[in-house]
Each structure stands twice: as C-alpha cells, then as structure tokens.
Amino acid sequence: MLNPRSVLITGANRGIGLELTRQLLRLTDPPEHVFATCRHPESATELKIIASANPSVHILKLDVTQHDHYDDVISAVQTCLNGAGLNLLINNAGIGLRESSDFLHVTAQNMRDAFETNALAPLMLSKAFFPLLKMAVGPNEAETSMSCSRAAIINISSKKGSCSTNTKLRMYRSPAQDGAVKGDFGGGRYPYRTSKATLNMVTSNMAVDLKRHGILSVALHPGWVRTTLGGPDAPIDVRHSVEGLITVMGSLNEDSTGTFHDYEGVDIEW
Numbered sequence: 521m522l523n524p525r526s527v528l529i530t531g532a533n534r535g536i537g538l539e540l541t542r543q544l545l546r547l548t549d550p551p552e553h554v555f556a557t558c559r560h561p562e563s564a565t566e567l568k569i570i571a572s573a574n575p576s577v578h579i580l581k582l583d584v585t586q587h588d589h590y591d592d593v594i595s596a597v598q599t600c601l602n603g604a605g606l607n608l609l610i611n612n613a614g615i616g617l618r619e620s621s622d623f624l625h626v627t628a629q630n631m632r633d634a635f636e637t638n639a640l641a642p643l644m645l646s647k648a649f650f651p652l653l654k655m656a657v658g659p660n661e662a663e664t665s666m667s668c669s670r671a672a673i674i675n676i677s678s679k680k681g682s683c684s685t686n687t688k689l690r691m692y693r694s695p696a697q698d699g700a701v702k703g704d705f706g707g708g709r710y711p712y713r714t715s716k717a718t719l720n721m722v723t724s725n726m727a728v729d730l731k732r733h734g735i736l737s738v739a740l741h742p743g744w745v746r747t748t749l750g751g752p753d754a755p756i757d758v759r760h761s762v763e764g765l766i767t768v769m770g771s772l773n774e775d776s777t778g779t780f781h782d783y784e785g786v787d788i789e790w
C-alpha cells in the first residue's frame with residue numbers, strides 16, 4: 521500500500537499530474553506534504569482549489585527546464601519537511617510534440633525541446649533531490665525494504681519510448697469516433713519517442729546507481745490517456761489511469777527497481 525509522508529510531483533496543474541495530486545490526498549493514509557509543482561501557479565485554477573481545501577498541498581513554481589530555479593524549490597521543500605527527507609519524487613511533466621515530428625519534418629529544435637523536458641529534466645531534478653531522498657531512507661538497511669513510501673523516483677515514461685514494442689501494430693477503439701477501430705502503426709514521433717527512450721535509460725541507470733542508497737527508480741507508462749497530451753482518441757480516462765499508477769506504486773519493492781511497467785502493473789519491454 522502506498523503511504524509516503526511526502527511527495528513531489530512535477531506538472532501538477534493538469535492532466536495526470538493534477539489527478540495524482542487529487543488521488544494521493546484520498547489515500548487511506550495520505551501524505552503530510554504534497555508538493556504540487558507547476559510552471560504557472562497563478563493560473564493553476566483547479567490545483568489552487570484543491571490546495572485551498574487541503575493544507576498538506578503546497579503549490580510551488582517550477583519549470584523543470586530551468587535548472588537554476590531548482591534550489592529555490594528545494595529550500596521551500598526543506599523548510600516544510602523540517603528535517604525529514606522526501607519520500608517520493610514523481611517526474612511527471614512532459615511534452616508530446618506531435619507537430620513536425622515525423623521523419624521528413626522533424627527539426628533539431630523539436631528534438632532538443634523534447635530531450636530537455638522529457639529526459640534531461642527528470643535526471644537533473646532527481647540529482648538535485650538526491651540528498652533529501654537519501655535523508656528519507658535513514659541510516660540502516662539501505663538496500664532492503666525499498667518502496668515508494670520510503671524513498672523513490674518514479675519517472676512517468678511512455679510505451680512510445682520502448683524500442684521493442686515500436687514495430688508491433690496495436691489496434692484500439694477511438695472514443696472520439698464512436699468506438700471506431702483504428703491502428704497504431706508505430707514509427708514517427710521522433711522527439712517524443714527518443715526522449716522517452718532516453719528517460720527509460722536514465723531510470724535504469726539511476727536504479728543501478730541509487731540501489732545502494734536505498735532509493736528506488738522505476739519508469740511507469742500511464743496508458744494512453746485522454747489529456748491534452750494524449751488527445752481525444754485516447755481510450756483511458758485520467759482517473760482510471762491514476763488509480764492504476766497509485767496501485768502499482770504501492771506494490772513496488774527492491775525487486776522492482778530499474779523496471780518499466782504500465783498502469784496495470786504489466787511489464788513493458790524496453
């Protein structure tokens with residue numbers, strides 16, 4: 521069962537990040553602190569409504585690509601935690617970049633933008649939060665009892681970053697077109713696919729490097745979800761996806777570090 525004392529989520533103002541914030545507060549044993557970070561707190565209307573009803577929610581301004589702003593966020597988190605560590609870092613913020621993303625139209629700038637947000641930022645933010653995550657582990661039993669309630673980095677990745685599944689045709693029913701059967705043929709989406717593939721390697725590499733410190737590192741695919749990024753054709757609603765993600769996070773242990781699962785707990789090939 522998931523019961524971290526503190527969680528930080530990036531991109532918490534909408535989509536999966538907002539729903540994660542909402543559902544974490546509904547846990548049987550909810551966190552004492554949920555650091556809901558977003559680029560523009562002033563316009564994060566839904567998040568502000570949640571925070572006004574829940575003193576455990578702290579809205580912090582964070583553009584994940586602005587590495588020189590990380591220190592401000594860390595010191596705000598440290599002040600709230602008052603000597604305790606951070607249990608769970610969820611690197612959720614991401615960009616889809618569907619435009620100019622196929623082989624003939626992809627641009628170097630699109631590739632850089634996707635890499636900056638989807639791959640580089642989760643690595644640099646995890647590095648920045650390492651001392652607080654380590655503090656959450658405590659002095660003993662670093663490699664045993666690993667969990668998302670103790671000390672973990674969850675990277676919200678995508679099956680689109682899996683090389684193994686890219687070539688497999690997948691059929692689905694489109695909710696936006698009266699359930700019409702459509703096919704996902706793989707290929708294209710160079711910025712998104714390659715940045716998420718990089719994020720997968722970042723996850724796997726951190727799992728190796730952080731295991732001796734007792735910090736879990738796992739990549740999760742939320743399914744194809746109806747959000748701005750997922751679009752109206754996506755078959756899964758955000759509530760269902762996040763219920764699954766929370767159940768999966770609650771089930772992770774030291775044997776799970778360095779793995780890649782979907783929101784139903786099914787293993788995904790890298």
Ligand SMILES: NC(=O)c1ccc[n+]([C@@H]2O[C@H](COP(=O)([O-])OP(=O)(O)OC[C@H]3O[C@@H](n4cnc5c(N)ncnc54)[C@H](OP(=O)(O)O)[C@@H]3O)[C@@H](O)[C@H]2O)c1
Nearest residue numbers: 531535536559583584612613614678744745747748749750
């Ligand atoms: N939806 C899907 O089908 C699907 C499938 C697989 C994986 N995912 C992954 O799930 C995660 C969440 O996606 P979503 O579906 O919830 O998409 P979304 O509704 O489009 O939300 C994306 C979130 O990321 C934030 N963001 C983007 N760039 C940022 C930056 N530089 N700094 C801070 N925040 C930033 C956005 O903030 P702003 O409002 O400021 O733009 C927004 O909060 C992403 O990593 C995505 O790749 C989604």
